[in-house]
Amino acid sequence: MKLLIPGGAGYVGSHMAKYAQNQGHDVVVMDDFSTGHEWAVRDYEVLRVNLLDQEMLARSLKGRQFDGVIHFAAKSLVSESVKKPDLYYRNNVVGTLNLVHELLRNDINDLVFSSTAAIFGNPVTNSIAEEHSKLPINPYGQSKLMAENILRDICSAYSFNATCLRYFNAAGADQSETIGEAHEPETHxxxxxxxxxxxxxxxxxxxxxxxxxxxxxxxxDYVHVTDLAQAHLLALEHMNNNSGFSAYNLGNxxxxxxxxxxxxxxxxxxxxxxxxxxxxxxxxxxxxxADSQLAFNQLGWRPxxxxxxxxxxxxxxxxxxxxx
Ligand SMILES: NC(=O)c1ccc[n+]([C@@H]2O[C@H](COP(=O)([O-])OP(=O)(O)OC[C@H]3O[C@@H](n4cnc5c(N)ncnc54)[C@H](O)[C@@H]3O)[C@@H](O)[C@H]2O)c1
Missing domain, CATH: 3.90.25.10 (UDP-galactose 4-epimerase, domain 1)
Known part of the structure; x- marks a missing residue:
């Protein structure tokens, strides 16, 4: 498959790019390098684009075809989101809307979206399944839930498929030892x-x-970043026969x-x-x-x-x- 990976220069996205390339897929990374790293994406074609720059985004995607898009581009520091909610809503919600708008215009119809356990807020059960109440307690979680809801509506209105993968705590590094977790500031x-x-x-x-x-x-709940990457490819394959919107919780x-x-x-x-x-x-x-039973059963995911x-x-x- 030819895959577009917005946010592919970041921690989880760079592991996704490496895993997909190792599995024989053709990878194009799109990133503004706001928190991503040049050293993490030396092996791929890179489109240096900020998703908030609609014109640049349109120009970079014009005439290009992708079999799937795996969208990691976001700001994800909870404390920063409390201090600067506008930054988070703009980057994570408007950025996702801009991306989806251009995908629809270019007839690119399959998207996997990085969501998070933060959409659930305070848990009311011991382990969290997909139907758990969604009451985020910070703007970061709220921005991701808004993006999920937008994607659900887009899937109902158009011929578009989206799968939201809600990770719990991504951890670990690729076995090549060339990429790993490097956030600034590091909160993990x-x-x-x-x-x-x-x-x-x-x-x-x-x-x-x-x-x-x-x-x-x-x-x-700590889940290895390469196991997360595996789930994204399985989600894209699953969308071949299952159209519309779906969401899965991913943890150990x-x-x-x-x-x-x-x-x-x-x-x-x-x-x-x-x-x-x-x-x-x-x-x-x-x-x-996480309760990841649904991903085990429907995607065949096995960490x-x-x-x-x-x-x-x-x-x-x-x-x-x-x-x-
Ligand atoms: N790391 C975790 O434990 C964890 C847990 C749950 C969900 N997530 C989600 O996974 C995704 C990746 O997280 P991460 O830890 O790799 O973060 P990260 O900050 O390392 O990666 C995010 C990437 O997106 C890019 N980006 C951000 N805004 C952009 C924009 N407007 N245009 C273009 N590129 C932009 C950044 O430069 C960076 O390369 C995020 O969406 C995050 O919310 C992460």
């Missing part, structure tokens, strides 16, 4: 733990040890506490990890674990990285290589 737990043991690393902060969980720290279905993750990182790095305990962060639910140690090991190999 595993890279922050691993960076804290490297020379010049900042001391790790643990936010909240008084949650109603088995050890008082937050529990999250196992919850690990912050303390569990620190222990796994200690084992993998052979280091005693020092940390400072801070107060809870606003908007952090105690437990977020390959089923242990936290294996996920951490892949991330550690990449972090040890230093700056790109």
């Amino acid at each position: 737990l595993i890279p922050n733990i691993l960076k804290s043991v490297l020379p010049d690393g900042n001391k790790l902060k643990v936010f909240g040890t008084d949650y109603d969980t088995y050890d008082g720290t937050c529990v999250r 279905g196992k919850g690990f506490s912050v303390a569990d993750v620190i222990k796994a990182c200690e084992k993998v790095t052979g280091t005693c990890i020092q940390f400072a305990v801070e107060g809870r962060r606003t908007g952090d639910p105690a437990v977020l674990v 390959q990285y089923d242990s936290l140690d294996a996920i951490v090991r892949s991330a550690w190999r990449w972090h040890q290589r230093g700056s790109r």
Whole structure:
């Protein structure tokens, strides 16, 4: 397939591009490099486009055909979204609308959209299935839910297919060790733990040890980024015979506490990890674990990285290589 990957220079998108190319697909990345990296996309044709620049977007897609579009381009820092909601609604909602508008004009009809567990808000069940109530508690989650709803309406009105994949916590790095997780600022737990043991690393902060969980720290569901990439290709294949809108939750279905993750990182790095305990962060639910049964049953998705140690090991190999 010929695939367009907006946001392909970012963490999850660059793993998608690599996985798709390894599977024999032809990849074109589109990115404005606002949070993405040149070093992550050296092997692909790159269209340097901001999705908010409708004219440039139209020019770059004119006359081009793609069998599928996998759309990762978004801003995704919860705390930033609280401080600058307009930035998030514009980038994530208007950006998606602009993209869909040009896809419709060019008769490109299959889209996979990066959604998030943040659309659910505070969980009311132990594990979160697709029908769980959707009450996001920050503008980031709200912007993703709005984009999902827009895509649902577009699919009803036109001959267009969209699958929303709601990831829980993406983690780990490609086995080639050439790409990995590099956000600035980094807010994700595993890279922050691993960076804290490297020379010049900042001391790790643990936010909240008084949650109603088995050890008082937050529990999250970590899913390997290459397993996520596999799900995107399966979703595109599934759309060949299943038109319209669909949505799937993607996680390992196992919850690990912050303390569990620190222990796994200690084992993998052979280091005693020092940390400072801070107060809870606003908007952090105690437990977020996915029920991915629907993706298993309908997409035939089977995550390959089923242990936290294996996920951490892949991330550690990449972090040890230093700056790109
Ligand atoms: N990382 C996770 O754990 C996680 C969890 C759930 C959902 N997601 C979603 O997955 C997607 C990718 O996340 P990530 O962690 O790789 O983030 P990232 O910041 O590394 O990647 C986002 C990419 O999109 C690009 N981009 C942003 N706005 C753009 C615009 N207007 N035009 C063109 N390019 C633009 C950035 O330059 C970057 O390359 C996001 O949509 C995010 O909401 C990520």
